[in-house]
């Protein structure tokens with residue numbers, strides 16, 4: 010079943026087209042990577058899916074419902090979460106506090122409701138805590154639960170950023186270069202986490218510059234160049250594609 014449908018999306022900034030009639034289909038449970046040279050439009054694509062930018066043309070459907078003009082908050086509530094390229098965490102808070110805060114901000118009851126149904130809000134809080142502890146366990150972050158995020162090494166902060174997105178219990182997880190700047194060992198760990206996330210049934214859209222990783226783990230790959238999809242398919246087919254080789258290596262015409 011198609012879970013996310015991006016149809017003919019165009020996004021321009023003062024005459025510059027970051028995305029030109031981009032279409033993309035992602036089925037439930039797939040791991041789809043988006044690759045392309047710098048400035049190709051990869052982050053812009055995540056921005057329109059997650060509601061940060063509104064495209065001038067085209068539409069976006071998630072599980073059959075239109076989200077083209079939904080706010081980032083609404084998109085999160087529908088079940089799409091994003092881990093940012095530039096880590097979006099509060100450095101003065103602990104790992105646990107960051108994850109709890111993310112869940113509260115996006116999913117918790119309103120104050121009025123909490124006041125009226127105190128028992129229900131309390132039960133919700135216990136459930137929130139359980140989800141967050143499970144994510145900490147899953148991402149192997151127990152040693153850092155109570156550590157201030159600002160004191161953690163970069164590779165661990167990247168992992169906490171993914172954990173923050175996961176604590177929203179998404180159906181679709183958007184990962185913007187989760188391995189950028191990591192050591193080889195940290196990268197291997199992150200690859201393992203991404204594969205486990207997919208194995209648990211969460212759909213993943215991955216933006217990644219490391220082509221070796223992309224070709225190894227993706228079900229399908231989309232290639233963007235100058236805001237257009239120039240190729241799409243299984244990794245082996247995309248790697249053989251002449252336009253892709255040209256865009257990446259400058260070979261061909």
Ligand SMILES: Nc1ncnc2c1ncn2[C@@H]1O[C@H](COP(=O)(O)OP(=O)(O)OP(=O)(O)O)[C@@H](O)[C@H]1O
Nearest residue numbers: 022025026027045046047048049050051052053054
């Ligand atoms: N907020 C913005 N205002 C103006 N132009 C923008 C904005 N966001 C993106 N662009 C432009 O849109 C194009 C695509 O940028 P985008 O960041 O989506 O590319 P990218 O493929 O993610 O690149 P990178 O790999 O370097 O992160 C670029 O030409 C960029 O300058």
